[in-house]
Amino acid sequence: MPNIVLFSGSSHHDLSQKVADRLGLELGKVITKKFSNQETCVEIGESVRGEDVYIVQSGCGEINDNLMELLIMINACKIASASRVTAVIPCFPYARQDKKDKSRAPISAKLVANMLSVAGADHIITMDLHASQIQGFFDIAVDNLYAEPAVLQWVRENIPEWKNCIIVSPDAGGAKRVTSIADRLNVDFALIHKERKKANEVDRMVLVGDVKDRVAILVDDMADTCGTICYAADKLIDAGATKVFAILTHGIFSGPAISRINSAPFEAVVVTNTIPQEEKMKACPKIQVIDISMILAEAIRRTHNGESVSYLFSHVPL
Secondary structure, rough: OOEEEEEEOOOOHHHHHHHHHHHHEEEEOOOEEEOOOEEEEEEEOOOOOOEEEEOOOOOOOOOOHHHHHHHHHHHHHHHOOEEEEEEEEEEOOOOOOOOOOOOOOOOOOHHHHHHHHHHHOOOOEEEOOHHHHHHOOOOOOEEEEEOHOOOHHHHHOOOOOOOEEEEOOOOOOHHHHHHHHHHHHHEEEEEEEEEEEEEEEEEEEEEEEOOOOEEEEEEEEEEEOHHHHHHHHHHHHHOOEEEEEEEEEEEEOOOOOOHHHOOOOOOOEEEEOOOOOOOHHHOOOOEEEEEEEHHEEEEEEEEHHHOOOOHHHHHHHO
């Protein structure tokens, strides 16, 4: 693939390497370091003049540092005369702050969108945005890829009794995602209505649907402190589910998440590798990982060649 350069930020080097291997490329030379006052310094180690540049940086770990590093890398490539700069952001930072749900609340996702545009990004590739309207915050092209095809493949291959399962959304916001998966597996779905008193704390839950004597699969786009999904798992077991699986696109797992999962009645908690999970898997044997590097690699290849990306919305590339 001529005229293409792939750089990796420091947030998720392993995923970048897998994408590069899939595309048959070497990762571009870039040195990221911090000055003693914690300012980020980026040195692009090769020419990008006239090249199609892709920078892989996920919104995880030290989120603010990684976001700043991405902005500096985009800007460095842009002013070094790259023909096009695409930010590949598997887990979009600040995606949960996407609306004014109370007075004086910031819409931080829009701020991040503006920052990426001003830094010089020409195109964004991301995965399972928390709210799909975030694409409208940009005046540049955004490809929001879905983990759904990979999730369906995992369910069919790893849950023997999947034909008698029920797909459950842990909140009303995920209803659309759950109905789509349930339709494609040709199974039923259920919803859990939750009431929050304040952020990251669930007050009570009501299950809508019948899960008795069935395998319940909780599906959500991200799990942070895991209070919701662990509470939901208990609710499903109480309602008569035989087994409970959780499938999440972005496993953030901050704070007490790991200890909650360890004590919750899950058979497995399945996440994609949009966020590095090696350390989490050591601490929690229930966590399993779906590799989505081939979806990102195929999206990069198709974008570079000017082909349609819509095939990836319903298929996993071979």
